[in-house]
Amino acid sequence: MAYEKIENKVRDTIKKYNLFSKKDYVLVACSGGKDSTTLAHILKKLGYNINAITINPSIKARESSSKNIENLRKFCKENEIRLYEYSFKEEFGHTLFGINKILKSKGIDMPYCTICGILKRYLLNKKSKELKADKVATGHVLDDEAESVFMNLLRGNIELLSRLGPISGVKKSKKFVPRVKPLYFCKEEEIISYSKKKKFPVAYERCPYAKSSYREIVRNELIDFQRKNKKTNENIIKWFLQILPDIKKEFEKQGEISFCEICEEPSKNKICNACSIITKIR
Ligand code: FES
Numbered sequence: 457m458a459y460e461k462i463e464n465k466v467r468d469t470i471k472k473y474n475l476f477s478k479k480d481y482v483l484v485a486c487s488g489g490k491d492s493t494t495l496a497h498i499l500k501k502l503g504y505n506i507n508a509i510t511i512n513p514s515i516k517a518r519e520s521s522s523k524n525i526e527n528l529r530k531f532c533k534e535n536e537i538r539l540y541e542y543s544f545k546e547e548f549g550h551t552l553f554g555i556n557k558i559l560k561s562k563g564i565d566m567p568y569c570t571i572c573g574i575l576k577r578y579l580l581n582k583k584s585k586e587l588k589a590d591k592v593a594t595g596h597v598l599d600d601e602a603e604s605v606f607m608n609l610l611r612g613n614i615e616l617l618s619r620l621g622p623i624s625g626v627k628k629s630k631k632f633v634p635r636v637k638p639l640y641f642c643k644e645e646e647i648i649s650y651s652k653k654k655k656f657p658v659a660y661e662r663c664p665y666a667k668s669s670y671r672e673i674v675r676n677e678l679i680d681f682q683r684k685n686k687k688t689n690e691n692i693i694k695w696f697l698q699i700l701p702d703i704k705k706e707f708e709k710q711g712e713i714s715f716c717e718i719c720e721e722p723s724k725n726k727i728c729n730a731c732s733i734i735t736k737i738r
Pocket residue numbers: 513568569572573663664665666
């Protein structure tokens with residue numbers, strides 16, 4: 457019964473926000489964690505045309521990272537999902553630590569998770585475009601989204617706020633594979649319980665390098681708020697979805713999407729963040 461509740465929630469979100477149809481080829485961005493594994497499992501069960509894609513930042517020191525990949529391979533095999541694997545080491549010639557070290561030697565001190573996020577998003581778009589995917593589905597849950605909304609609100613970053621929502625980004629572009637979030641209305645605790653009951657071979661801990669990030673501070677504040685009001689994150693999302701269409705419209709008015717001069721991926725600046733990192737490490 458509890459399974460059905462979550463599966464129905466996912467199905468309803470896909471339909472309500474028109475995330476994709478059964479004709480679309482969807483790649484699920486998998487990390488080997490509980491959220492993306494649960495998402496791949498549910499989408500497969502609901503009969504969608506999916507495969508999985510994973511980007512390994514090649515963190516040798518992080519034992520859970522290689523364990524996650526092993527788990528993911530096992531899960532995909534058992535669920536008859538094809539897994540496309542890419543790594544920082546193969547694509548950029550360096551591990552995440554290596555990239556951080558080179559940047560530091562050039563006077564740029566960028567946290568691991570920031571580099572990781574930028575380069576993962578870059579490869580995810582590049583590879584899913586090569587694989588001719590119509591959409592990329594990510595395992596973001598309601599609590600992740602509430603954190604992003606609250607964080608960008610506190611930073612006053614309305615442009616980043618406008619790119620949130622069940623479908624990421626503002627404008628459509630042939631060069632960009634839209635990212636969608638079918639778990640948008642699922643609470644983290646629901647996914648943990650689903651994943652545990654199904655005995656998925658996944659790790660439950662968060663990235664250890666995220667501990668010092670601003671997101672983590674916001675996350676802890678929200679956990680505190682939720683102790684006083686359990687519906688805090690749901691209310692943030694409810695409010696956000698009411699104002700999102702207006703924010704999106706405002707940014708859509710501001711003309712065509714621009715592209716990175718090097719890789720032609722969508723970018724606000726002449727050179728995207730990923731290319732700027734890649735140029736510096738070569
Ligand atoms: Fe990849 Fe933290 S290092 S998410």
